[in-house]
Amino acid sequence: MTRDIELYVSAPGKVILHGEHAVVHGKVALAVGLNLRTFLRIRPRKDNTVSIILPNIGTKLSWDVSRLRTLLPSFQDAKDEPRSPSSEHLDGLKKFLGFPDGSTDTESLAVLAFLYLYLSICGRDLQSTEIVVWSQLPTGAGLGSSAAYSVCMATALLTSCGRIANPLQEGTETSRWTKKELDLINRWAFQGEKVIHGNPSGVDNAVGTWGGALRYQAGKIHPLERVPMLKILLTNTQVPRSTKTLVAGVKDKLLKFPDIMSPVLASIDAISQACERVLEAMAEGPSAAHYSVLEELFDINQHHLSVIGVGHPSLDRLCQVTASHGLHSKLTGAGGGGCGITLLRPDVDPAVVEAAKRELTGCGFQCWETSIGAPGVSVHPPSSVIEEVKQAFSAI
Template sequence: MTMEKELFVSAPGKVILHGEHAVVHGKVALAVSLNLRTFLRIRPRNDNTVFINLPNIGTKLRWDISELQSLVPAFQDSGNEPMSPSPEHLDILKTFARFPDGSKDAESLAVLAFLYLYLCICGKDLPSMDITVWSQLPTGAGLGSSAAYSVCVASALLTFSGRVADPLKESAETLSWTRTDLDIINSWAFQGEKVIHGNPSGVDNAVGTWGGVLRYQAGKITPLVRLPKLHIVLTNTKVPRSTKVLVAGVKDKLVKFPRIMEPVLCSIDAISQECQQVLEHMATRLSMDHYSILEELIDINQHHLNVIGVGHPSLDRVCQVTASHGLHSKLTGSGGGGCAITLLRPDVDPAVVEAAKQELTACGFQCWETIIGAPGVSVHSPSSLTENILQAFLDE
């Protein structure tokens, strides 16, 4: 049974708090939700079509249900477990969508992930629907934008088709699903991530689903409970980088200088574990001393990341600018450019933060003041959404 009303959902992006690159070598990493979110509206149509609108990348596509119905037999999952996308599945979808073989642009990947999840989740009786997805997250910046998209699409389709319950009640504005339903959403979002990335770790979609802080080590993902929300400035240097090249560079150094590099990676691992303990203590008894420790850990880890070769002059500039205002920053993600996070203590003067943001913007960087440790995937009533978010969902 499909829903007869519109549904709004959102999912957060993510940053790595500590553990970049060390996690590739079996160490602990802490991934945390970022309250820059992707929003999705889904509503029924009565014209036997499916319409998808992705305004961030300028994509509007419409398909007849009769055309999509011919694809259904190849996309039926076995039992209750989500089915992983095969090369044959992707070839079928690329041919249907008329994407050239090897297309990896944002539009083709987003559309392929949607089509895959739509055909697998909705089953034999494909519903007519209208979907618009709008995001506060920049793409390609290592902030989990594709995972937030996959989580939104999976949660919306599962709820719309009745495979998970609609948690929104008349008396509430923002609610989430049961733990069992969240497990189902996360499993399907992971399949969407596979369409986009091929062999993802599963961390980004888990953060988008559960929110808060997740510990990741050797393929095991553990959500941490009762953790505080921390205010940060997120800075996008806009410097492009290749995660694959950076990971290979760290590996080369580890092979060449094992007695030097292994202790550095072990120290990064210890930083992650120390940070986890501090965050757990902050959840029960908050002290300004906790922020002092977090600041020291940020400074030490940033130096370590430079030592292993994933720094960049743009990231050094972020650290220099924020340090001149008494703030502490480190890169987040693969490094080599990309993004940095700056911790904000509760007692920091807003004028100091604004001055730092203005100076970073003058460097050509993009800044957001936001929080980490935000809620995971959520369903919203229209009245709970801000005007600028609702504006993004105006009719095409």
Template sequence: MSTMAGRELFVSAPGKVILHGEHAVVHGKVALAAGLNLRTFLRLKPNKNNSTVLINLPNIGTKLNWNISDLQALVPSFQDSLHSEAVGPSSEQLDILKTLAGVSNGSRDTESLAVLAFLYLYLSICGQELPSLEIVVWSRLPTGAGLGSSAAYSVCLSAALLTASGKLAYPEQENIDTTRWTQTELTLINRWAFGGEKVIHGNPSGVDNAVATWGGALRYQAGQITPIERVPVLQILLTNTRVPRSTKALVAGVKDKLLKYPNILEPLLASINAISEECQRVLQVGVDGLSKDHYSVLEELIDINQHHLNVFGVGHPSLDRLCQVTASHGLHSKLTGAGGGGCAVTLLRPDIEAAVVDTVKHQLSECGYQCWETSIGAPGVSLHSSSSLPEDAITSLNGA
């Protein structure tokens, strides 16, 4: 704990959106994911009484603490995690955590999974000398909307606990509002966050935690994750239709259609792959600023991909309505993630008038949707001074 010297840590990490390639990625095609600047924020501070560790999650009304003496007895069961390359809990470790947290075996609710992930990372990372801490995590991301909320949570926890336990150096620049870790340190954060994601999701792809760690945009194909160097930040509207859906059922539906009509639908998968490739090309040539022509291409790619996804049967009347509302104002939208409801992204050109955006947001809200004006290509996990945090984050972290 010497590196902490009793100091508070403030950490944030972004959510994620799939720009192009959802569903096609399941069949070996390229998908592009980008950091979403709706962030999760964490405050860690050493606990004065030295006998407990506390986790507070105000978004879901969860506040729990444990005596460190009780947890210390469990440390030997988690020491292998520190030296194992394949980070993730064993079934024995999960059983220990469930008993500790009072979680029944079949429980998959948000609170249970968040608590299990925290305990796994705390015991595995901190090891022999468990520090007495108070941790508050608050997020602008809705849970269960396919926006990487659990990965942002796991990344924030991993970065904070690795720093608090001295496994990452505390950046020296005291006077800088926001700092990033080195590539080597980010790789370590990402590895542990993937372990946290395994607690929550069982068998995650690793895309969400990679986006939350590195930010920007990345390419994913057949299990290979490649960061895309220096992407421009794009302004978007992100809209949650609030229509629940089953990713598993939607993925199965696409597979069934492909088996039934391979000659018709295989070319569409190839087309979606080409859309991802073209989008990546435009983002990379436009790194110093996208021209009007670049934006026109990005808008056309959005329209084409949305039509393809409808053909695959993962559209929804709520998404059709959203696309109609935005198209009536000259804007272009597509679903992001599994579809069948869920969320959509709408690209905002730099020259669009604020009044138009406000009108669109108002109309989408009247449809019962939740709407955010934000950006993609956001920076990854970052360490902040308290003065550089947004007001709502400070209020939520300190008031919790």
């Protein structure tokens, strides 16, 4: 590992624009980069210690490098090519950390993913280092927070170990990693996601790596080119839900009413494809007509999602509040609570948005003005790191 490197990287969260639940049944889903980001700083330490600091969840852990080296024999053959974490890997790490079997809390999973990636990527090159990860993304909200974490971690470790170039170093021709390097980042981040989620789809880490928008269908991921950035209001209803239960409920309805439900899922599929065409057209120059179509697609899809049983009174309230201000919303993700997105046209009056935010906050919801179609994993010169991040890191 390069001893003198200090690197800042970030990766976006994600939202599902269209295709929730229908994607489980082979239909198209569109996932887009959410410009709420996770930031990571990696820098050398002068002692013989590896430390990870996660201020969002109050975690600060350190280990002696020589102790970590004792874990290497089972990891060395994973260095050249990303390999799925085995039960042997995870059981060994849990024993080393003193975590009980079945630990699924955020801290345990984050630390396990870090150590798995650190040992697998760096192998015999283990060096003293400090990693700090801070995020604008809430955890457990279906916004890809764990994938953004894994993407940042894989990027920082691959770069600091010299496995991929540092785009900021003198002589580098581009400020971005190459397609080949991004593919390697994505494949390693997928392994981190496996540590955390067991059997992820790969969509979240792909969005975190590539950014923009991705078309996902039947396990195949296809990045869309030249996707416009769209302003949105993201609202977290803070109503907990079980994705597994909601997915099972849709399946039950489909089995019970196949002639009714199949056309609804087919219509959701058509919405995703129509939205994809509009996004591609907007890359040539967005117009008011494009935004009107996107708003109509939001409205239609939200009704469909309620029909298939994944609506919730909190999401109905979100749509009612924003509609009263002339705005258009839909749920994003599993539904049953969770988050919703509201499209903000370029010409919307800021006072209208503020009024909607006040009313939604009064309902007990959390709101962020942000954008979708955000860039993927990025490297930042220290001077350009946003003030919010600087304050979070300086407080450590």
